[in-house]
Amino acid sequence: MSVLAASPPAxxxxxxxxxxxxxxxxxxRDPVVVAALAVIVALVLMAxxxxxxxxxxxxxxxxxxxxxxxxxPGYPLGSDELGRDxxxxxxxxxxxxxxxxxxxxxxAFLFGATLGIVAxxxxxxxxxxIMRTVDVFYAFPSVLLAVAxxxxxxxxxxxxxxxxxxxxxxxxxxxxxxxxxxxxxLDYIDAARAxxxxxxxIVLEHVLGNVLGPIFVFxxxxxxxxxxxxxxxxxxxxxxxxxDAEWGLMLNTLRTAIYVNPAVAALPGVLILxxxxxxxxxxxxxxxxxxxxx
Amino acid sequence: MRAAVLPPLEDRGGPAxxxxxxxxxxKHFPVKGGVFGPRRxxxxxxxxxxxxxxxxxxxxxxxxxxxxxxxxxxxxxxMAPDAGTVIFDGESVGDALSLRDYRRQVQxxxxxxxxxLNPRLTIEDSIAFGPRVHGVAARxxxxxAHDLLARVGLEPRRFAGRYPHELSGGQRQRVNIARALAxxxxxxxxxxxxxxxxxxxxxxxxxxxxxxxxxxxxxxxxISHDLNVVRFMADRVMVMYLGRVAEIxxxxxxFDAPAHPYTAALLASMPKADPAERRDAPPLSGDPPNxxxxxxxxxxxxxxxxxxxxxxRTDPPLAALVPQHSAACLMASSGSGHSxxxxxxx
Numbered sequence: 001m002s003v004l005a006a007s008p009p010a011x012x013x014x015x016x017x018x019x020x021x022x023x024x025x026x027x028x029r030d031p032v033v034v035a036a037l038a039v040i041v042a043l044v045l046m047a048x049x050x051x052x053x054x055x056x057x058x059x060x061x062x063x064x065x066x067x068x069x070x071x072x073p074g075y076p077l078g079s080d081e082l083g084r085d086x087x088x089x090x091x092x093x094x095x096x097x098x099x100x101x102x103x104x105x106x107x108a109f110l111f112g113a114t115l116g117i118v119a120x121x122x123x124x125x126x127x128x129x130i131m132r133t134v135d136v137f138y139a140f141p142s143v144l145l146a147v148a149x150x151x152x153x154x155x156x157x158x159x160x161x162x163x164x165x166x167x168x169x170x171x172x173x174x175x176x177x178x179x180x181x182x183x184x185x186l187d188y189i190d191a192a193r194a195x196x197x198x199x200x201x202i203v204l205e206h207v208l209g210n211v212l213g214p215i216f217v218f219x220x221x222x223x224x225x226x227x228x229x230x231x232x233x234x235x236x237x238x239x240x241x242x243x244d245a246e247w248g249l250m251l252n253t254l255r256t257a258i259y260v261n262p263a264v265a266a267l268p269g270v271l272i273l274x275x276x277x278x279x280x281x282x283x284x285x286x287x288x289x290x291x292x293x294x
Numbered sequence: 295m296r297a298a299v300l301p302p303l304e305d306r307g308g309p310a311x312x313x314x315x316x317x318x319x320x321k322h323f324p325v326k327g328g329v330f331g332p333r334r335x336x337x338x339x340x341x342x343x344x345x346x347x348x349x350x351x352x353x354x355x356x357x358x359x360x361x362x363x364x365x366x367x368x369x370x371x372x373m374a375p376d377a378g379t380v381i382f383d384g385e386s387v388g389d390a391l392s393l394r395d396y397r398r399q400v401q402x403x404x405x406x407x408x409x410x411l412n413p414r415l416t417i418e419d420s421i422a423f424g425p426r427v428h429g430v431a432a433r434x435x436x437x438x439a440h441d442l443l444a445r446v447g448l449e450p451r452r453f454a455g456r457y458p459h460e461l462s463g464g465q466r467q468r469v470n471i472a473r474a475l476a477x478x479x480x481x482x483x484x485x486x487x488x489x490x491x492x493x494x495x496x497x498x499x500x501x502x503x504x505x506x507x508x509x510x511x512x513x514x515x516x517i518s519h520d521l522n523v524v525r526f527m528a529d530r531v532m533v534m535y536l537g538r539v540a541e542i543x544x545x546x547x548x549f550d551a552p553a554h555p556y557t558a559a560l561l562a563s564m565p566k567a568d569p570a571e572r573r574d575a576p577p578l579s580g581d582p583p584n585x586x587x588x589x590x591x592x593x594x595x596x597x598x599x600x601x602x603x604x605x606x607r608t609d610p611p612l613a614a615l616v617p618q619h620s621a622a623c624l625m626a627s628s629g630s631g632h633s634x635x636x637x638x639x640x
Contacts, residue, residue: 186409190372190410191474192423194370195401195477196398196427210414
């Protein structure tokens, strides 16, 4: 101690730019990710500003103006099988579609990451208990599980989102467990244990920062899956109920018109595609940008 | 209760009391032999006894897989031993001395300088972590981290806020040394701590270690496969073979007059600078036996040049040749039945 006491008082060190700032600058340099992010932001704005953007009410129909093609005056994107304006319905549909795509993922992230990190760090019996329970959910294909759950609970927005959350928890837990198991073997965790720190302190200070990134990237990629599954549930009549606008449901109700007016019938599908591709590209870009050594 | 400094550690047993006494340390790792297969275990450490004196450097050498690193991990309690006692300055670890107090006094530096630093923490945060865990206030812990960085030759104002990937291997290993010293330990275990560094950096770090040892009154256990480095650093040397101690003694005694044929073979395997001393045949052939199934009798008998029948029957104890120099070889133990064993002194 005497040697240390003689040294001058500590001065504020120059801090390297933080980790997240580095991630941000790497993302900004990737045009594909920037474009995907721009699309996502545009979609969110579209959903938020739907009443201002939509030229008509989404549920106002006209029996004499059914299934108009794209470009009809007053109906820039045509009309659906009940004569409602497609453009307005697509804009309003973004609200429920994004909600159902986005809400289940963070909830599942919270539970799945907690389970996975506990299993990965504790190892042994705790790990076996948690992960084998998770495996039970893996026995069912995720679509089937979502359909079975919302079918049992009854149709409705809340039940659909709940069943999607349940579907995603095991997937996120699996990824969290494997990432945590990998980090746990590293010497810096051993060094922290050798310092006498308690397991909870080690998890909070040394494990979380190194595992949340990869788990987050995986969860981002689930947003597109969630949207597609949600659309599927609505398509089957298990999610949103008519006359609410939701892309999956619109795809379902327009399916009878596919021979009459295929371009209009495909529009909700195109939006689902654009949204899910954007989320996937963004999550891929994030994965790349989070690798420090790249 | 956040303190500004760690409570000082006091020397309890006096200078004659060994700092660390290890007795009968055992660690077996079970291996799966199929559902109906026999239960088997890798005998990574199988009955190791030694002691470390206050203020000395004990060098530990041996081939890969001889149990050096497992011994180190057992000593810092990263894993629990299956059997054996560890007595630290007269107090039995786990009984008289709590694990938490013991851990403050024994720290370790790992071989892989990158894997042993959290990539998401600045190096000052990595160094300050240990003192904070032991109740030092965050500001004081950071101040201490800066002092230690300066002490290991890294200018705090330039380096404290950096992340591990922004440093070179040698700089990172200096950070790891600072981190190990942050808890003011009395014993530092250096597990191949310089093996991954290139030669010029290695020399600098070795000199730093010697300076720190003198300034902080440290005791080292220095594990390496590099005999030259061990010869430079160690006061005493322990040679391990297949989870056991083959020979232990003062550095010069072991290097100049090895009593165990395995030690002799290891020394003969050192590259020589003098062309006249170079040799063509390897001094030791073959791999070490499978530690799941060690050979009966002396564990070195399948590779030993002096093997006799008795070596395949009798497991040699670690016998003292002279005080402070012991070897686990029948040739070193009088009356063992080996033709080269010394006569029983009447």
